[in-house]
Amino acid sequence: MRDQETHVPFPDDELDATTGDYELSERQALRRVPGLSTELTDVTEVEYRQLRLERVVLVGVWTEGSQTDAENSLTELAALAETAGSQVLEGLIQRRTRPDPATYIGRGKVDDLGSVVLSAGADTVICDGELSPSQLRNLEQRTKVKVVDRTALILDIFAQHAKSKEGRAQVELAQLEYLLPRLRGWGETLSRQTGGSGRGGGAGGGVGVRGPGETKLETDRRRIRHRIARLRREIKAMRTVRETKRARRSRNAVPAVAIAGYTNAGKSSLLNRLTGAGVLVEDALFATLDPTTRRSTTADGRVYTLSDTVGFVRHLPHQIVEAFRSTLEEVAEADLVVHVVDGAHPDPQEQVRAVREVLGEVGADRLPELLVVNKTDAADEETLLHLKRLWPEAIFVSAHRGRGIDELRMAIEQRLPRPAVELRVVLPYERGDLVARLHRQGEVLSTAHLAEGTMLHVRVNEALAAELSTYVDATQAVRAAR
Numbered sequence: 001m002r003d004q005e006t007h008v009p010f011p012d013d014e015l016d017a018t019t020g021d022y023e024l025s026e027r028q029a030l031r032r033v034p035g036l037s038t039e040l041t042d043v044t045e046v047e048y049r050q051l052r053l054e055r056v057v058l059v060g061v062w063t064e065g066s067q068t069d070a071e072n073s074l075t076e077l078a079a080l081a082e083t084a085g086s087q088v089l090e091g092l093i094q095r096r097t098r099p100d101p102a103t104y105i106g107r108g109k110v111d112d113l114g115s116v117v118l119s120a121g122a123d124t125v126i127c128d129g130e131l132s133p134s135q136l137r138n139l140e141q142r143t144k145v146k147v148v149d150r151t152a153l154i155l156d157i158f159a160q161h162a163k164s165k166e167g168r169a170q171v172e173l174a175q176l177e178y179l180l181p182r183l184r185g186w187g188e189t190l191s192r193q194t195g196g197s198g199r200g201g202g203a204g205g206g207v208g209v210r211g212p213g214e215t216k217l218e219t220d221r222r223r224i225r226h227r228i229a230r231l232r233r234e235i236k237a238m239r240t241v242r243e244t245k246r247a248r249r250s251r252n253a254v255p256a257v258a259i260a261g262y263t264n265a266g267k268s269s270l271l272n273r274l275t276g277a278g279v280l281v282e283d284a285l286f287a288t289l290d291p292t293t294r295r296s297t298t299a300d301g302r303v304y305t306l307s308d309t310v311g312f313v314r315h316l317p318h319q320i321v322e323a324f325r326s327t328l329e330e331v332a333e334a335d336l337v338v339h340v341v342d343g344a345h346p347d348p349q350e351q352v353r354a355v356r357e358v359l360g361e362v363g364a365d366r367l368p369e370l371l372v373v374n375k376t377d378a379a380d381e382e383t384l385l386h387l388k389r390l391w392p393e394a395i396f397v398s399a400h401r402g403r404g405i406d407e408l409r410m411a412i413e414q415r416l417p418r419p420a421v422e423l424r425v426v427l428p429y430e431r432g433d434l435v436a437r438l439h440r441q442g443e444v445l446s447t448a449h450l451a452e453g454t455m456l457h458v459r460v461n462e463a464l465a466a467e468l469s470t471y472v473d474a475t476q477a478v479r480a481a482r
Contacts, residue, residue: 056081057117058091060128061099072347073314077128077150079264080313084156089120103142104135110142117143126153130317133182151178151317158320166238173231174319176224183220254441255304255416258331260359261340262351263311266374268292269399270340271308274409298413301439307334314354321361332364335417338408339371343387343396344378368415370395372408377401418443421465425472428453434468 058077062070070093078088092113094105103110104127117125124146125139131149139147148156155178158171259267275294293307309331310324321328331337339355341348352371359365371394373387384396395411397404422445427434435454438444442460449455460468 054086054124055089055120055122056086056124056126057089057113057120057122058126058128059105059113060091060093061105062093062095063098069347069350072350073128075346076314077126077153080150080153080157081126084153084160086124086126089122090116092116099129099135101132102134103138104129104131110139114143117145124148126150129315136182150315151319154313154317154320166235169231169234169238170324173228173235174317174322174324176228176231177319177322178317180221180224180228183217183224255302255336256334257304257306257336257338257412257416258334258364259306259308259338259340260331260355260364261311262342262345262355263313265311265340265342265345265351266399267308267311267340270338270372270374270397270408271306273399273402273405275306298416299410300443302413302416302443303440304416306338307331312355312358314350316354316358321358328358328362328364331359332362332367334364334367336412336415337364337367337369338412339369341371341373341394342375343373343384344375348373348387349390370411370415372397374399376403418459421462422457422459423465423468423472424455424457425468426450426453426455427471431471434471437464 058074058081060070060074060077074091074093078091081088094109096106100106105113113125116122122145125143125148127139127147127149129149130151131139131147136147136149155171155175159175162168162171259271261267271292271294275296293305295303296306297303309328337359339352341351345351356365371391373384373391373394373396375398376384376396377398377400379387387394388396395404395408397408399405431453435456438456438458438460441464442458445457445459447454447456
């Protein structure tokens with residue numbers, strides 16, 4: 001498999017203030033430098049949080065689908081590996097009915113893999129699947145190098161890119177839950193006791209600590225469990241804050257639009273185009289993890305919010321889904337999901353399937369969906385014609401070039417929920433604050449200026465309708481059908 005070059009999607013002369021260019025340059029200024037990490041003498045001493053991904057060989061097991069599907073999956077794994085800071089040397093695919101329960105690729109092929117690792121000078125093997133603790137141990141013992149699975153790789157990328165306190169806590173929780181069943185002892189230290197042993201207590205004995213004691217491995221597991229419990233409490237408290245903000249928007253009847261989609265499909269670029277949010281844009285997988293919410297206004301003055309969410313990927317680790325559940329629930333509480341698809345991807349249909357699968361896990365599959373095919377400037381005409389036949393209701397845009405953005409904005413506005421109550425009110429001229437509020441929170445259908453004040457034909461929510469009850473023109477008020 002050929003190395004892939006990571007590049008910035010916008011040339012320097014096209015960068016503007018809304019692409020997070022400062023944050024992008026700051027991230028690019030700090031990169032892993034190959035060859036400066038301390039070499040480990042025993043791969044069993046590798047702790048998950050100290051992974052050093054440098055020169056890697058990729059391994060996949062092709063169990064179903066076509067050869068193209070298997071190659072696309074390994075190509076995506078290569079992009080993930082490069083995003084984590086590694087150099088891909090080789091990619092191997094093994095055809096099997098199912099992964100081998102002991103070594104993932106089969107005992108006979110492990111020796112072949114070891115030969116490839118040795119000849120290529122690799123120090124890490126990355127498997128395109130989630131390995132059991134025994135598969136991980138067996139492969140490391142046979143290949144004599146570190147072995148990392150797809151889940152660990154994605155968690156490593158999340159750990160690099162999470163910035164907010166909530167994001168870091170969510171990633172750490174996912175890492176620890178992944179690590180706990182894979183925690184291993186360090187050779188002879190497995191028998192080391194934290195307490196005394198036997199009648200005399202041995203070297204670790206002393207008053208108050210006699211007894212069977214506790215192994216180092218058990219101590220680590222206990223500490224991890226305590227840390228997991230603490231992180232869950234912290235995330236629960238942060239979730240309460242998020243729900244409070246969401247409830248405030250709900251009370252103010254502000255419609256919410258969530259931008260969801262496959263990682264690197266251009267969600268942040270689209271948010272920047274629609275709102276000028278200034279979110280980081282980088283041609284890398286999971287470039288942005290922390291959700292960003294911005295206000296926007298319809299052509300008739302109604303306010304709504306647009307939220308960018310964490311990107312999805314096929315076989316997204318369940319630890320990530322669970323840890324980021326409070327963040328993903330922002331999507332489930334939205335009034336509309338803008339589903340962004342990479343039109344230049346080799347398999348956009350698989351992207352849509354993977355995203356809808358995760359949306360279903362968080363209860364967002366019941367929401368109205370607006371499909372948006374992005375990167376039309378990079379896709380060939382034949383592919384676009386095929387996608388237009390496949391998804392006739394989709395909006396085709398290029399966030400890079402700005403094409404189709406106005407059409408997308410109109411499509412979003414048309415799909416926003418309409419206020420439930422339609423009425424006519426006559427507001428005194430001194431109540432300009434109410435007029436402004438109607439434009440901001442409701443839908444103003446018509447305006448007329450009378451001697452006694454401003455007459456407005458509006459749609460509003462029930463709470464605002466109750467506040468306007470004293471100004472209603474009772475002869476013309478009508479309640480709209482929901």
